[in-house]
Amino acid sequence: MSQIREITAAMFADKIKKKELQHALLLDVREPREWKVYHVPGSVLIPLNSLSQRWPELEVGRELFVFCAHGVRSVYAVQWLAELKQWDLVHVNGGLAEVALHLEEKDLPPGADGSR
Template sequence: MTVPSVEVNEVPAELGGKVLLDVREADEWAAGHAPGALHIPMSELAGRLGELPADSELYVVCRSGGRSARVTQYLNANGWDATNVDGGMQVWQATGRPLVGEVEGAEPEVV
């Protein structure tokens, strides 16, 4: 099964009704994430599907693209319009896209 994917630079800076879903774990999220992203760890996704908008296009991101590819397949098989973000947050940071963190006094980073 082919997973629909986009490069980081194809994710719009202004999501405008689309959702960037970050499926990394809590410690990864806290260290650094995209502003405005929705955080639902892959391990919690099945129990939190109700938090996903049914009528929005979803961009799914993790650290490097592996977990998000699996989540994208799962979501598309269950009626969502999901696209994997190739290279994940590592490429996001490397290309200078904005990051915010939850760790006080620490520069946001992708771990």
């Protein structure tokens, strides 16, 4: 494993819209305060600074999409995770800031934007 692929924010948004990510792991490496504002439904929050301790929480052997706000922290996360050779890694280029440009409110379930 440990193959690293990249996907554009537009392609990732399209997968969210088409509900094509149910069998993949979605890893958000932002901070909890960022997560509260907006997050992708079904994603797991493990901040980058906690990843070295918390990576065992991620089910091995699956496709793992990794993202952050703008695509910088997620690059570090993907590079680190690749060393473990446990997943088929997919880096979301541009991060959630760019993904959000390709989504509409109807594409996300209630509360995904941090509202209750």
